[in-house]
Amino acid sequence: MTSTPDVPPAPPQSDPGAAEITTAFTVNGTPRTVGADTRVTLLDALRDRLGLTGTKKGCDQGACGACTVHVDGRRVLACLMLAAQCDGREVTTIEGLSREGRPHPMQDAFVRHDGFQCGYCTPGQIMSAVALLREGRAGTDEDIREFMSGNLCRCAAYPNVVAAIKDVAREGGDHAHL
Amino acid sequence: MRTFEYVRPDGVPGALAAHAGDAATAFLAGGTTQLDLMKDGVLEPARLVDISRLPMRGSTTTGAALRVGALTTMEELATDPTVERRLPLVREALLLGASVQLRNMATIGGNLLQRTRCRYFRDPAVPACNKRAPGSGCAAVTGPARMHAILGVSERCIALHASDVAVALVALDAVVEIEGPGGARRVPLTEFYLEAGGRPEVEHTLEHGELITGVEIPLPPEGTRSGYLKVRDRVSYEFALTSAAVALLIEDGVVRDARIGLGGVGSTPWRPRAAEAVLSGAPATPEVFREAADAAVAGAWTVPGTEFKVELARRTLVRQLRTVAEVTR
Ligand SMILES: Cc1cc2nc3c(=O)[nH]c(=O)nc-3n(C[C@H](O)[C@H](O)[C@H](O)COP(=O)(O)OP(=O)(O)OC[C@H]3O[C@@H](n4cnc5c(N)ncnc54)[C@H](O)[C@@H]3O)c2cc1C
Ligand code: SF4
Ligand code: FES
Ligand code: FES
Numbered sequence: 001m002t003s004t005p006d007v008p009p010a011p012p013q014s015d016p017g018a019a020e021i022t023t024a025f026t027v028n029g030t031p032r033t034v035g036a037d038t039r040v041t042l043l044d045a046l047r048d049r050l051g052l053t054g055t056k057k058g059c060d061q062g063a064c065g066a067c068t069v070h071v072d073g074r075r076v077l078a079c080l081m082l083a084a085q086c087d088g089r090e091v092t093t094i095e096g097l098s099r100e101g102r103p104h105p106m107q108d109a110f111v112r113h114d115g116f117q118c119g120y121c122t123p124g125q126i127m128s129a130v131a132l133l134r135e136g137r138a139g140t141d142e143d144i145r146e147f148m149s150g151n152l153c154r155c156a157a158y159p160n161v162v163a164a165i166k167d168v169a170r171e172g173g174d175h176a177h178l
Numbered sequence: 179m180r181t182f183e184y185v186r187p188d189g190v191p192g193a194l195a196a197h198a199g200d201a202a203t204a205f206l207a208g209g210t211t212q213l214d215l216m217k218d219g220v221l222e223p224a225r226l227v228d229i230s231r232l233p234m235r236g237s238t239t240t241g242a243a244l245r246v247g248a249l250t251t252m253e254e255l256a257t258d259p260t261v262e263r264r265l266p267l268v269r270e271a272l273l274l275g276a277s278v279q280l281r282n283m284a285t286i287g288g289n290l291l292q293r294t295r296c297r298y299f300r301d302p303a304v305p306a307c308n309k310r311a312p313g314s315g316c317a318a319v320t321g322p323a324r325m326h327a328i329l330g331v332s333e334r335c336i337a338l339h340a341s342d343v344a345v346a347l348v349a350l351d352a353v354v355e356i357e358g359p360g361g362a363r364r365v366p367l368t369e370f371y372l373e374a375g376g377r378p379e380v381e382h383t384l385e386h387g388e389l390i391t392g393v394e395i396p397l398p399p400e401g402t403r404s405g406y407l408k409v410r411d412r413v414s415y416e417f418a419l420t421s422a423a424v425a426l427l428i429e430d431g432v433v434r435d436a437r438i439g440l441g442g443v444g445s446t447p448w449r450p451r452a453a454e455a456v457l458s459g460a461p462a463t464p465e466v467f468r469e470a471a472d473a474a475v476a477g478a479w480t481v482p483g484t485e486f487k488v489e490l491a492r493r494t495l496v497r498q499l500r501t502v503a504e505v506t507r
Contacts, residue, residue: 017181038184062214074282080210084184149414150277
């Protein structure tokens with residue numbers, strides 16, 4: 001993914017008032033520059049300009065969590081953020097979770113526990129779950145459900161999502177004892 | 179979405195200058211209200227002034243008050259140690275609002291200024307909305323209504339102010355700190371909002387182009403118990419049908435100080451002073467709580483879809499008064 005060349009500014013829009021802005025930010029550890037209409041959201045910049053289509057567009061209105069990414073280490077919704085607001089920031093998407101070609105433990109756990117059906121909400125669920133562990137909020141099933149409530153799943157894979165997160169939380173605990 | 183210019187000035191003076199009271203300019207903080215409504219075509223600014231990196235973030239405790247910078251996020255304030263220890267009602271109101279993702283983006287200043295969730299307001303295809311198009315009527319009064327207000331409303335507008343944390347903050351007599359071209363001023367939050375009965379399009383006393391720089395929250399006396407109860411259609415990640423922020427100081431079974439905020443019912447974050455008056459100096463008993471709840475919703479104005487809220491609001495307040503009071507026993 002990191003070898004994808006930066007995409008040049010979009011061709012001039014028919015929209016006469018369109019304003020262009022150049023945003024330089026880090027995406028999954030690689031510096032990127034996007035020249036785009038000021039209206040372009042982080043979500044559209046990632047998907048349409050940088051070819052990172054792992055981040056999904058569900059509602060495009062802040063209601064479903066499918067577009068969850070990390071900006072400067074915090075989970076946010078890419079659909080309610082302008083790309084321009086991310087100038088100088090560090091963005092992590094689902095494509096940036098793996099290490100040395102190995103999936104992130106949370107990705108493994110979702111596969112192991114069947115934490116999805118159609119998979120559309122899954123990148124957002126996983127980005128949220130990784131942040132949840134970092135926030136120290138995976139202590140009880142109740143906490144996991146509450147602090148994952150911003151990620152909706154139309155397939156209702158919720159019980160398996162909770163099981164996957166618990167599994168990783170437990171492993172993390174074990175690692176801490178090593 | 180209409181095209182717009184995006185600017186990110188340095189410093190508060192730069193932001194005020196970039197806005198300059200221009201009718202077509204808007205501030206952008208977390209963007210979770212502003213961008214959402216721009217996508218819906220409800221807001222159409224020609225210029226956005228991004229204030230999110232101005233030095234107005236974080237909180238400090240000075241004596242009897244917590245001062246919160248306007249750009250502090252909901253998540254940051256919810257996990258603030260002073261809030262955790264002294265302001266459980268604020269913490270709970272924050273944590274029961276939106277989702278973690280949204281709370282990481284949303285700022286306290288933006289939260290106070292969030293717009294109503296009235297679905298007719300949010301849909302420019304609906305012609306009748308006095309708030310969006312003054313003088314056009316109110317689709318909610320005749321159309322199906324549910325997530326609407328019953329206090330501080332009129333047939334001109336029944337829009338709800340949907341903030342949770344603002345409900346806790348009005349109960350605590352928080353003060354809004356403002357800076358504008360004309361200098362700095364402070365306004366009690368209870369006087370900041372304007373009820374929808376008058377001109378629905380004017381929601382607060384902030385002038386266009388003025389910046390909220392912070393909020394000062396007086397800390398209740400030691401020994402005060404408090405909490406926030408939110409009743410909603412689903413367990414999490416949903417706006418309130420009704421809610422109650424309650425802070426009580428009880429000595430020997432008698433209420434010495436009562437502070438109440440009601441959510442889900444008002445065109446503004448609602449402070450039912452009549453209910454506080456019933457409680458003040460009275461024994462902390464369920465009968466008194468019920469009397470206070472009756473006083474809290476007196477004067478409610480309903481449409482067919484919102485009638486249920488009168489009794490629900492009463493019960494929400496009684497339940498929360500009991501919960502908070504019983505903690506001291
Ligand atoms: C799906 C969803 C669910 C939600 N659920 C809840 C909930 O349960 N409870 C709840 O309380 N809220 C909820 N919200 C609302 C959310 O809390 C607000 O959108 C948020 O707090 C607004 O803050 P912001 O920083 O994003 O503001 P922005 O969107 O950036 O700004 C909002 C408005 O305030 C103005 N503004 C912002 N900051 C300042 C300032 N410092 N000075 C002057 N003007 C300013 C902007 O110009 C704009 O008009 C929800 C929102 C969404 C999208
Ligand atoms: S309730 Fe207010 S905001 Fe909703 S349609 Fe009526 S006038 Fe508009
Ligand atoms: S696509 Fe962003 S929250 Fe649904
Ligand atoms: S797996 Fe289908 S939406 Fe979650």
